[in-house]
Amino acid sequence: MFNKHLIPNTQNLPEGKALNITVEKYNFLVTKQKGQIIVYENLCPHQKKPLNCSSDSVLDEEGDYLKCHHHGALFSPLDGTCIIGPCIGSHLKKATVGIEQGNCYLLLA
Numbered sequence: 201m202f203n204k205h206l207i208p209n210t211q212n213l214p215e216g217k218a219l220n221i222t223v224e225k226y227n228f229l230v231t232k233q234k235g236q237i238i239v240y241e242n243l244c245p246h247q248k249k250p251l252n253c254s255s256d257s258v259l260d261e262e263g264d265y266l267k268c269h270h271h272g273a274l275f276s277p278l279d280g281t282c283i284i285g286p287c288i289g290s291h292l293k294k295a296t297v298g299i300e301q302g303n304c305y306l307l308l309a
């Protein structure tokens with residue numbers, strides 16, 4: 201049984217961009233990649249901190265990778281793999297997403 205939470209404005213999220221949302225006190229990273237909405241828990245596998253600390257941005261300067269602003273780890277936005285940084289090879293945890301009538305929902309167990 202899942203609790204269903206609407207992820208607002210995913211239709212307006214530009215391709216390749218990412219944003220932060222909070223649902224039930226948990227923080228998530230929402231990104232649109234190749235037209236698909238992908239959601240990760242906003243917890244760096246290195247020290248279990250949110251990727252964005254003082255910065256609102258969750259992307260690197262070029263906007264190509266999700267970036268942990270604590271120690272600079274970069275993650276593929278497509279599958280959450282850390283490609284450089286202290287947790288290289290580990291992954292951001294994907295959240296379950298569902299689509300219903302054109303709206304995107306976060307499904308929490």
Ligand code: FES
Nearest residue numbers: 244246268271273
């Ligand atoms: S906590 Fe993210 S790289 Fe260290």
